[in-house]
Structures are given as C-alpha cells and as structure tokens.
Amino acid sequence: MATLQAIKYNDGQLEILDQLLLPESCTFIPIFNVEDAWAAIREMKVRGAPAIAIVGCLSLAAELRKLAAPDTKEELCRLVKEKLDYLVTSRPTAVNTQLAAEACVKLCTQLTANASVDVAEAKDAVVKSLEATLADDMADNLAIGEHGASAIMKKTATKDKIRILTHCNTGSLATAGYGTALGVIRSLHKASKLDQVYCTETRPYNQGSRLTAFELVYEKIPATLVCDSMAAAAMKQFKIDAVIVGADRVAANGDTANKIGTYQLAVLAKSHDVLFYVAAPFSSIDFQIPNGQSIPIEERPHSEMTHTGSIRTAAAGINCWNPGFDVTPAELITGGIITEKGVFKPDQLAPPQ
Numbered sequence: 425m426a427t428l429q430a431i432k433y434n435d436g437q438l439e440i441l442d443q444l445l446l447p448e449s450c451t452f453i454p455i456f457n458v459e460d461a462w463a464a465i466r467e468m469k470v471r472g473a474p475a476i477a478i479v480g481c482l483s484l485a486a487e488l489r490k491l492a493a494p495d496t497k498e499e500l501c502r503l504v505k506e507k508l509d510y511l512v513t514s515r516p517t518a519v520n521t522q523l524a525a526e527a528c529v530k531l532c533t534q535l536t537a538n539a540s541v542d543v544a545e546a547k548d549a550v551v552k553s554l555e556a557t558l559a560d561d562m563a564d565n566l567a568i569g570e571h572g573a574s575a576i577m578k579k580t581a582t583k584d585k586i587r588i589l590t591h592c593n594t595g596s597l598a599t600a601g602y603g604t605a606l607g608v609i610r611s612l613h614k615a616s617k618l619d620q621v622y623c624t625e626t627r628p629y630n631q632g633s634r635l636t637a638f639e640l641v642y643e644k645i646p647a648t649l650v651c652d653s654m655a656a657a658a659m660k661q662f663k664i665d666a667v668i669v670g671a672d673r674v675a676a677n678g679d680t681a682n683k684i685g686t687y688q689l690a691v692l693a694k695s696h697d698v699l700f701y702v703a704a705p706f707s708s709i710d711f712q713i714p715n716g717q718s719i720p721i722e723e724r725p726h727s728e729m730t731h732t733g734s735i736r737t738a739a740a741g742i743n744c745w746n747p748g749f750d751v752t753p754a755e756l757i758t759g760g761i762i763t764e765k766g767v768f769k770p771d772q773l774a775p776p777q
C-alpha cells in the first residue's frame with residue numbers, strides 16, 4: 425500500500441497537500457515560487473523539518489526552470505543565495521533548510537570556480553541538486569526505518585510484539601515520504617513486531633490527532649490516540665516499550681529540539697524505564713552548535729491555542745505562551761539517535777567526512 429504524499433513535484437510543477445485542511449479534506453495547492461513556499465511553510469500548510477526544506481528547495485527549482493540563465497555565474501550564485509536565505513527565515517527552529525541552503529550555495533560557488541562550466545550548465549546543475557532533495561530524503565527515511573526497527577527489535581527480543589508511543593507527526597506528511605519516527609513504526613509494523621502505537625494529540629496544532637492518526641488509520645496500523653496529558657498514565661497502564669519522536673534540530677552533543685511536549689515525554693520515559701529514541705536524518709543535525717542552548721525556539725501565534733479554527737476555546741484576554749518546540753537533553757535520549765547511517769548514542773554523533 426502506498427503511503428501518503430505531502431509533496432508532488434514533476435518537471436518544475438510543485439504542489440503540496442494543504443495540511444491545515446486535514447483530516448477533513450485532502451487538497452493539493454500549487455507552489456509557483458519561493459514566496460508561495462515561504463507563506464505555505466509559515467502558515468504550516470506544509471510542516472515537518474525535512475518537508476520544509478524540500479518544499480523550499482523545490483520552489484526555487486521551479487522558479488529557476490522558468491528563468492532565463494543570468495548573464496554570469498556570479499549573478500546566478502547571488503540570486504540562489506538571496507532566495508535560499510529568504511526561505512530560511514520562514515521557520516527558525518528546524519535546521520534542514522539552512523543546511524540545504526549552505527550545500528546549494530557551496531555547489532554554486534564550486535561551479536563558478538570551474539571555468540569549464542558555463543552559466544547555463546551551472547543553472548541546470550543547481551536545479552538538479554535542488555530537485556534531488558526529494559528522492560534523497562525518501563531514501564534516508566527508508567534507511568532510518570530499517571536501522572531503527574532493527575535496533576528496537578534487538579532491545580525487545582524477548583517480546584513477541586511491542587507498544588510504541590510517538591508525538592507530533594513525523595511521517596509522510598512531514599517528509600518526502602515514509603517518515604522518520606513514523607518510518608521506524610512503519611518498519612516495525614512491516615516486521616509484524618507492532619502491537620500498538622499510542623499517538624499523542626500534540627496540542628495546540630494537533631499534528632498527532634489530525635496528521636499521525638490520519639496516516640496510521642490510512643495504512644491500518646494498530647493505533648490509539650491519547651491526549652498529551654495522558655502520556656504518563658499510558659506508559660504505566662499499557663507498559664509502553666519505547667517512545668520514538670522526530671527532531672527539528674539535533675545539536676552536536678545530541679541535545680534535540682522537537683515539538684513542544686517532547687522534553688516532558690523524555691522525563692516521563694526515564695521515570696517509567698521506557699526507552700526514548702529520536703529518529704532524524706543527518707540533514708537535521710547541526711554540528712555547528714555544541715549543544716541545545718543555541719537552538720532558536722519558534723514562538724507561534726497565540727490563536728493556535730485560543731481557537732480551534734474560527735471557534736474561540738480560551739477566555740478572551742488571557743495571556744498565552746506558545747513555543748513550538750522544546751529541547752530534550754542528550755542524557756534523556758536513552759535508546760539513541762536513529763539516522764540513515766545507523767543508530768548512535770548522542771555522544772557518538774560526528775559530522776560526515
């Protein structure tokens with residue numbers, strides 16, 4: 425069975441699934457340029473650390489395909505850097521867009537220095553590298569799924585089937601497809617190892633109840649929705665074996681920024697002796713920062729807390745605090761960090777050579 429797709433791209437035509445309309449309707453909307461992408465990412469019509477970077481890159485590829493080649497490669501580099509720097513400002517916590525931008529600008533610089541490459545060839549090479557982000561992420565997620573499932577099955581070898589709790593949405597609606605934490609869950613399900621997935625609602629945007637539950641029901645993966653406040657009771661009542669979450673930015677020491685509520689799940693997992701895993705591609709790891717203190721935490725609009733759609737559900741005039749993310753210290757990530765290159769203890773992370 426095919427998994428859901430949040431991003432469709434064919435020869436410069438980009439469409440995204442408008443996730444603000446899920447689960448009621450599956451509606452794809454066109455993205456013609458980086459301005460459209462910036463707005464869609466900011467409004468969270470598309471969200472999820474890898475998906476944000478992919479949509480940003482594909483929106484630039486779509487624009488460049490329609491543009492005549494600039495006069496010089498220097499002008500191409502300037503244009504590409506300007507557009508990517510703009511896309512990075514759409515949401516500050518996930519590092520994926522920043523790292524994708526740095527890689528693309530580095531390629532542009534290398535092409536400019538290569539006298540055997542003309543400006544048209546350089547533009548084509550940049551477009552191809554931007555378009556490759558979709559397939560690359562899909563491959564990463566399949567590898568994350570296999571590495572994660574294998575590691576967790578080894579740790580729970582005495583059990584026929586296991587119970588997993590997950591937070592937010594880390595599946596096909598947060599990536600190019602298959603997912604990170606939800607990719608591991610898909611791989612455990614494929615291996616007939618999964619008894620039940622407990623997915624938290626993930627207030628206030630409800631990625632869990634609206635998106636993760638949608639993916640799990642769509643693929644008939646056994647799952648139960650719980651409120652965020654039920655996590656401790658669920659760990660105790662259902663003897664959950666592991667918590668698996670995604671990441672928006674992992675620091676060099678393994679401290680991890682992820683959806684708000686992740687930190688408290690890690691504390692609860694520790695106190696219930698439940699394994700705690702982070703699943704993330706290397707494109708979510710920021711080796712330029714030593715620990716989680718440097719990770720910018722996005723503050724989202726208070727209306728996400730005080731309203732459900734247009735319906736007010738909180739007292740008018742109440743002050744709100746709505747950070748989109750929190751940071752889980754590396755020492756609480758007891759199972760390890762599951763990546764496409766394998767599963768690492770937080771202190772084993774090292775930049776690719």
Ligand SMILES: CSC[C@H]1O[C@H](OP(=O)(O)O)[C@H](O)[C@@H]1O
Pocket residue numbers: 471472473474592593594595598599603604605631669670671672682683684748
């Ligand atoms: C594949 S990890 C996705 C990551 O992004 C989510 O945040 P948001 O929905 O605000 O983009 C959440 O932190 C997930 O773990």
